Amino acid sequence: MNGVKEIQSDTKLWDDFVSGKKEAFKTVYCRYVDDLFRFGLHFTQNENIVYDAIQDIFIDLYSYQPRLRSGGRVKQYLLVSLKRKIFRLMGEESKYETIEMDQMPFSYDLAEAAFDAEEGEDEKLRLLDKAMSKLSDRQREAIYLRYVKGLSYEDLSWVLEMNYQSVRNLIHRGMGKLRDFYREK
Amino acid sequence: MTEISNKGANEFITRDDFIDWVLHPTPMSDSYWEQFIHDNPSSKPDIEEALFIIKNISPRERLMDDMKKRALWNDISEKTIESPHSRRFYAWPAAASVVAVMFLSVLMYVSGNLGDEIMDFASVKKINKNSNEVRLIFSDNSEETFDLNDLDIKYDKDGRIEITTENSVKSAEISNEILHTESKIREKKQAPGVLGNKEPQMNQLVVPRGKRTSLTLSDGTRLYLNSGSRAIFPVKFPGEKRELYIEGEAYIEVAHDPQRPFTVSVNDMKIRVVGTKFNISAYPEDPCCSVVLVEGEVQAEIHSRRITIAPNYLLTYRKDSKETSLSKTEVTPHLSWKDGWLYCDKQELRVVAGKLSRYYDIDIQFRDEEAAELLLSGKLDLKTECADIFKAISTIAPISYEETGNGIIISKRSN
Numbered sequence: 001m002n003g004v005k006e007i008q009s010d011t012k013l014w015d016d017f018v019s020g021k022k023e024a025f026k027t028v029y030c031r032y033v034d035d036l037f038r039f040g041l042h043f044t045q046n047e048n049i050v051y052d053a054i055q056d057i058f059i060d061l062y063s064y065q066p067r068l069r070s071g072g073r074v075k076q077y078l079l080v081s082l083k084r085k086i087f088r089l090m091g092e093e094s095k096y097e098t099i100e101m102d103q104m105p106f107s108y109d110l111a112e113a114a115f116d117a118e119e120g121e122d123e124k125l126r127l128l129d130k131a132m133s134k135l136s137d138r139q140r141e142a143i144y145l146r147y148v149k150g151l152s153y154e155d156l157s158w159v160l161e162m163n164y165q166s167v168r169n170l171i172h173r174g175m176g177k178l179r180d181f182y183r184e185k
Numbered sequence: 186m187t188e189i190s191n192k193g194a195n196e197f198i199t200r201d202d203f204i205d206w207v208l209h210p211t212p213m214s215d216s217y218w219e220q221f222i223h224d225n226p227s228s229k230p231d232i233e234e235a236l237f238i239i240k241n242i243s244p245r246e247r248l249m250d251d252m253k254k255r256a257l258w259n260d261i262s263e264k265t266i267e268s269p270h271s272r273r274f275y276a277w278p279a280a281a282s283v284v285a286v287m288f289l290s291v292l293m294y295v296s297g298n299l300g301d302e303i304m305d306f307a308s309v310k311k312i313n314k315n316s317n318e319v320r321l322i323f324s325d326n327s328e329e330t331f332d333l334n335d336l337d338i339k340y341d342k343d344g345r346i347e348i349t350t351e352n353s354v355k356s357a358e359i360s361n362e363i364l365h366t367e368s369k370i371r372e373k374k375q376a377p378g379v380l381g382n383k384e385p386q387m388n389q390l391v392v393p394r395g396k397r398t399s400l401t402l403s404d405g406t407r408l409y410l411n412s413g414s415r416a417i418f419p420v421k422f423p424g425e426k427r428e429l430y431i432e433g434e435a436y437i438e439v440a441h442d443p444q445r446p447f448t449v450s451v452n453d454m455k456i457r458v459v460g461t462k463f464n465i466s467a468y469p470e471d472p473c474c475s476v477v478l479v480e481g482e483v484q485a486e487i488h489s490r491r492i493t494i495a496p497n498y499l500l501t502y503r504k505d506s507k508e509t510s511l512s513k514t515e516v517t518p519h520l521s522w523k524d525g526w527l528y529c530d531k532q533e534l535r536v537v538a539g540k541l542s543r544y545y546d547i548d549i550q551f552r553d554e555e556a557a558e559l560l561l562s563g564k565l566d567l568k569t570e571c572a573d574i575f576k577a578i579s580t581i582a583p584i585s586y587e588e589t590g591n592g593i594i595i596s597k598r599s600n
Contacts, residue, residue, distance in 0.1 A: 026258070033249060034249055175198045
């Protein structure tokens with residue numbers, strides 16, 4: 001039942017915010033700040049950049065409020081805004097080096113094995129971790145959003161700012177590569 | 186729609202219906218994929234590989250510190266809500282409204298995930314929240330009620346029930362009544378219609394706010410149920426598995442039996458154990474549920490993810506964001522309720538008040554948010570009156586409280 005409530009209240013939350021309900025703003029913050037923080041730390045190890053970026057996107061969001069329409073996808077909007085903001089802040093930090101947004105790093109360490117991992121599972125996880133590290137940053141990001149965060153391809157094309165088919169291909173190739181590396185050992 | 190050529194596990198691992206199944210299994214998709222493997226036995230290794238990859242692909246991530254979260258919010262609200270702000274203009278590109286198709290499958294998932302007798306029973310037996318008696322409800326819907334605290338209810342191997350109270354002064358007074366109750370219960374257990382039924386007989390124990398009860402199951406497993414909790418359990422554990430449903434908070438000592446693994450279900454997760462001691466807190470009204478392990482080893486399954494918990498670890502599951510975190514913890518504070526203490530370690534007064542409200546069965550309200558957000562550390566003696574506890578809190582925290590007819594109202598002290 002949780003899932004239903006969440007979906008319904010996500011749109012409702014957004015609509016409440018759009019229609020000017022102030023408490024909805026805090027609720028948006030509380031609901032998404034964890035997700036944003038974790039997502040952000042894949043792009044940079046510098047927590048302060050992530051904090052600053054989160055602060056900026058919420059201040060922006062608040063100032064855009066009168067112009068927003070109902071029915072928006074708040075999570076996707078926040079994820080893509082955060083990414084853009086971090087990109088900008090990282091650029092300011094390293095003034096000499098200019099990278100494109102699609103060259104942003106996306107670091108990824110697999111979670112540790114379960115304490116009771118079956119025999120050989122540790123080894124398999126190590127292989128998977130190694131295989132992940134051989135993928136491109138965008139492939140890792142897409143896989144993260146699709147398989148860990150459970151975003152749909154449509155959501156993904158928003159966050160990655162790519163069209164639907166390119167996102168599908170990105171995941172397809174990424175997963176193909178991942179499996180090949182994983183099998184190769 | 187053009188697809189890149191499909192081969193091997195890649196086919197499964199990128200198939201939407203496969204991913205949906207792994208991330209959000211439903212009884213329908215479970216049986217579809219079972220049948221699929223049955224019909225295509227050669228696909229089994231590929232499917233297993235794809236399953237392993239998807240289930241283990243979560244990265245290691247840091248959680249944001251609660252203090253930092255609050256500080257950041259203060260910064261944001263200062264620059265937004267609390268200041269009249271010049272507004273910039275921006276056009277939000279309209280997006281289609283959110284996936285309605287998912288609703289049905291999510292509904293089915295929840296009713297199906299715990300789709301055994303226990304969950305059927307749990308949904309049928311509505312409990313009366315306003316009752317302040319401990320209630321034991323039998324499989325034929327009849328029930329016994331007890332207006333006593335610290336009851337000890339014991340099921341023996343044959344499913345017979347013995348009820349005693351730890352309060353020695355009272356036990357003498359009520360011993361006759363208890364004997365009488367016990368024999369009545371025995372009669373009920375042998376009521377026709379229940380006998381010869383293959384389904385296990387399910388009983389339910391409801392512990393109201395303000396009371397605690399200990400329960401021993403037929404396999405020797407012991408439970409201490411905290412205020413405002415209920416447990417649904419079979420009179421005898423049939424076959425090879427032992428299953429139990431909990432709502433609220435319980436400290437559980439599972440009788441060791443490697444042949445018959447023990448599963449505790451709460452709304453959002455299942456805990457699998459062999460023999461162990463742990464505390465579980467899963468109140469429907471709380472934003473999180475948590476498991477703290479004292480001894481042994483347990484594995485939690487939250488939706489499709491399995492997380493193993495080692496002793497002295499705390500697993501927290503946030504219901505709204507569906508996120509889990511595992512952290513090392515001091516065990517005692519989590520169990521102290523059963524010995525009449527409440528430990529707090531930088532806990533919001535709101536959370537502490539929620540616990541006290543359940544423990545004492547009183548209504549606690551906050552006049553202002555600020556008071557609710559105060560952080561509290563220390564040890565509270567639950568053996569004293571609730572008002573005394575607030576008196577103690579008000580000496581260390583800047584709050585004042587007033588007693589009303591059936592509760593307490595807390596406000597920030599203005600000085």
